[in-house]
Amino acid sequence: xxxxxxxxxxxxxxxxxxxxxxxxxxxxxxxxxxxxxxxxxxxxxxxxxxxxxxxxxxxxxxxxxxxxxxxxxxxxxxxxxxxxxxxxxxxxxxxxxxxxxxxxxxxxxxxxxxxxxxxxxxxxxxxxxxxxxxxxxxxxxxxxxxxxxxxxxxxxxxxxxxxxxxxxxxxxxxxxxxxxxxxxxxxxxxxxxxxxxxxxxxxxxxxxxxxxxxxxxxxxxxxxxxxxxxxxxxxxxxxxxxxxxxxxxxxxxxxxxxxxxxxxxxxxxxxxxxxxxxxxxxxxxxxxxxxxxxxxxxxxxxxxxxxxxxxxxxxxxxxxxxxxxxxxxxxxxxxxxxxxxxxxxxxxxxxxxxxxxxxxxxxxxxxxxxxxxxxxxxxxxxxxxxxxxxxxxxxxxxxxxxxxxxxxxxxxxxxxxxxxxxxxxxxxxxxxxxxxxxxxxxxxxxxxxxxxxxxxxxxxxxxxxxxxxxxxxxxxxxxxxxxxxxxxxxxxxxxxxxxxxxxxxxxxxx
Numbered sequence: 001x002x003x004x005x006x007x008x009x010x011x012x013x014x015x016x017x018x019x020x021x022x023x024x025x026x027x028x029x030x031x032x033x034x035x036x037x038x039x040x041x042x043x044x045x046x047x048x049x050x051x052x053x054x055x056x057x058x059x060x061x062x063x064x065x066x067x068x069x070x071x072x073x074x075x076x077x078x079x080x081x082x083x084x085x086x087x088x089x090x091x092x093x094x095x096x097x098x099x100x101x102x103x104x105x106x107x108x109x110x111x112x113x114x115x116x117x118x119x120x121x122x123x124x125x126x127x128x129x130x131x132x133x134x135x136x137x138x139x140x141x142x143x144x145x146x147x148x149x150x151x152x153x154x155x156x157x158x159x160x161x162x163x164x165x166x167x168x169x170x171x172x173x174x175x176x177x178x179x180x181x182x183x184x185x186x187x188x189x190x191x192x193x194x195x196x197x198x199x200x201x202x203x204x205x206x207x208x209x210x211x212x213x214x215x216x217x218x219x220x221x222x223x224x225x226x227x228x229x230x231x232x233x234x235x236x237x238x239x240x241x242x243x244x245x246x247x248x249x250x251x252x253x254x255x256x257x258x259x260x261x262x263x264x265x266x267x268x269x270x271x272x273x274x275x276x277x278x279x280x281x282x283x284x285x286x287x288x289x290x291x292x293x294x295x296x297x298x299x300x301x302x303x304x305x306x307x308x309x310x311x312x313x314x315x316x317x318x319x320x321x322x323x324x325x326x327x328x329x330x331x332x333x334x335x336x337x338x339x340x341x342x343x344x345x346x347x348x349x350x351x352x353x354x355x356x357x358x359x360x361x362x363x364x365x366x367x368x369x370x371x372x373x374x375x376x377x378x379x380x381x382x383x384x385x386x387x388x389x390x391x392x393x394x395x396x397x398x399x400x401x402x403x404x405x406x407x408x409x410x411x412x413x414x415x416x417x418x419x420x421x422x423x424x425x426x427x428x429x430x431x432x433x434x435x436x437x438x439x440x441x442x443x444x445x446x447x448x449x450x451x452x453x454x455x456x457x458x459x460x461x462x463x464x465x466x467x468x469x470x471x472x473x474x475x476x477x478x479x480x481x482x483x484x485x486x487x488x489x490x491x492x493x494x495x496x497x498x499x500x501x502x503x504x505x506x507x508x509x510x
Contacts, residue, residue: 022416022418022419022420022421022422022423023401023416023418023421025416025421025423025425026402026414026423026425026487026502027502027503028414028425028427028433028434028489028500028501028502029433029500029501029502030430030431030432030433030498030500031097031099031488031499031500031501032099032100032498032499033431033496033497033498033499034073034102034496034497035047035495035496035497036496037494037495037496043494043495044495045066046065046066046067046068047065047066047067047494047495048065048066048494048495049063049064049065049479049492049494049495049496049497050064050065050066050124050125050126050479050492051063051064051125051126051127051128051142051479052064052128052479052480052481052490052492052497053127053128053129053130053481054130054481054482054483054484054490055130055133055138055484056130056484057484058075058098058483058484058485058486058488059074059075060072060073060074060075060103060130060138061073061074061100061481061490062128062130062140063128063492063497064108064124064125064126064127064128064142065124065125065495066122066123066124066125067123067124068107068108068109068110068111068123068124068125068144069105069106069107069108069125070105070106070108070125070128070140070142070151071102071104071105072103072104072105072138072153073100073101073102073103074100074101074103075098075099075100076099076100076101077098077099097486097488097501097503098483098486098488098501100499103210104153104210104212106151106153106212108125108142108149108151109123109124109125109142109144109147109149110123111123112146112147114146121144121145121146121147122144122145123144124144124145125142125143125144126143126144126145126225126226126227127141127142127143127226127227127228127229128140128141128142129141129142129229129230129231129238130231131150131231131235131251132235135154136154136155137152137153137154138152138153138154139151139152139153139215140153141229141231141238143226143229143240144226145225145226146219146222146225146226147217147218147219148217148218148219148226148229148240148249149214149216149217149218150214150215150216150217150218150251150254151212151213151214151215152212152213152214152215153210153211153212153213154210154211154213155208155209155210155211156208156209156210156211157207157208158207158208158209160207216251216252216254217254218240218249218254218257219254221240221247221257222240222242222245222247223242223244223245224242224243224244224245225242225243226240226241226242227241227242227243227275227276227277227278228240228241228275228277228278228279228290229241230278230279230280230288231280232280232285233280233281233282233283233284233285234285236250236251236252237249237250237251237285238251238280239260239278239280239288240257241261241275241277241278241290242275243274243275244262244263244264244274244275245259245261245262245263245264245275246259246260246261246262246275246278246288246290247259247260248260248302258306259307260300260302260306260307260308261275261278261290261300261307261308261309262307262309263275263292272294273292273293273294273296274292274293275290275291275292276290276291276292276293276333276334276335276336276391277290277291277334277335277336277337278290278291278337279337279338279339280339281339281343282339282340282341282343283343284343286301286302286303287299287300287301287302287312288300288302289337289339289346290337291334291336291337291348292333292334293329293333293334294329294332294333295316295317295332295333295334295350296314296315296316296334297314297315297316297334297337297346297348297357298311298313298314298315299311299312299313299314299315299359300312313359313362314362315346315357315362315365316362316363317355317363317364317365318363318364319332327379327383327388330351330383330388330389331350331351331352331379331388332350332351333350333351334348334349334350335349335350335351335390335391335392335393336348336349336391336392336393336394337349337394338394338395338396340396340400341396341398341399341400341484342400343359344358344359344360345357345358345359345366345396345400346359347394347395347396347403348365348394349371349392349393349394349405351372351388351390351392352370352371352372352373352375352376353368353369353370353371353372353373354368354369354371354394354403354405354413354415355367355368355369356368356369356403356417367417369403369413369415369424371392371405371407371413372407382473385473387408387473387476390476390478391478392405392406392407392476392477392478393405393406393478393479393480395480395481395482395489396482397482397487398482398483398484398485398486400417401416401417401418402414402415402416402417402423402482402487403415403417404480404482404489405480406476406477406478406479406480406491407426407476407477408471408472408473408475408476408477409428409471409472409473409475410428410429410430410475410476410477410493410494411426411427411428411429411471411477412426412427412428412429412477412480412489412491413425413426413427414427414489427500429477429491429493429496429498430493430498433498433500475493475494477491477492477493478492479491479492480492486501487501487502487503488500488501489501
């Protein structure tokens, strides 16, 4: 560990030669695309991907769309674990990487109408979360604005009759019985039975179909739109969060939940902040974190009280006095948080930056990554067209050495978290992800000091940055996920799912 500045601790990686330092940047390459659309093809609203998630093993990937459908993908090399481990341990450079294929899809939610509130409920999938597998079956949670569903997807063998007791050529003699046959009918089977009666002699099952089945429906517990669901590490409970409340559920009980966080004031005019995201700690079943529209992250311990109205820790970065503007509260609102797999760090995304927090330091993040700094002069225009309210997600690599998030023009950014690393890669969700590299901002995108947010006046051209790069704010990459064990990124660009991989450099693999 290395001290950087005041109380800033970041990971350092030992290299093969014993020198400690930052590893070389990852070189990303295109892997696969699902649902690629032709040039000029119009995208249907219901086909736009709205949620994406790998399971903990990395063997499966789930996406949800605005049409209420959930699509599952499986790893094609997942069956041969020995082959995969041998490939992963090979020292020489190889073009091997995880690949996925379509597995199945099902309709998770349908459009509904709340007659009491005269409110239409969209079928759009807001979040998808994997649950623990059991007996070869897959389990996952999916939610729209109001209703959470618990799904089981299992392979079922289809039995097929391959042999009958009657030769097909003799079936022409099969005739229907004429006349009523009932209790009062003197009917006697002829000796030996009917020779033309079809009966199966041999039944075999040589086909398997995936059967999705909804096991539980968790409804009528949220007055506001659900923005987060998160599984607990105990495998038995999960949380769901809306703007003002967080509820705790048991997977096996769908008619009862416990309200553990409630930020709703007695008078709604006194409301100053809302919950934007919530997630359980990856290993501590009593700990969870939630973010707010004020740019704060609260860590709560459910052992303290039934209603967790007081937090155990509050993570907040205080801005420089005099730097506040009309847009400050909007751009500091956190849209997504993710725990690192080590449980030590939290990654948060606001409109302008990515921030990496250490659970042992509440006063400021250990690292800040600039994502949309080039948009600061255009905040007025972004406010007018509502783009400033876009909610971008973020993700961490399994080893915690990299973080990623999306941007406009179907671009996404990958940053290195190791101290001394200047890795800040800009990639495009297309078959040629590196073609926008020349337009990456030349200013350092990584800062270990608190940001100074000041209102600046800039050019009136909305779609160009300081380096002349043209950006399309109508195309945005909001959802992406990092494979838990490999450097594989899955990115959702409208209705297309793009996947990219980066092999570990040869000198680091030793």
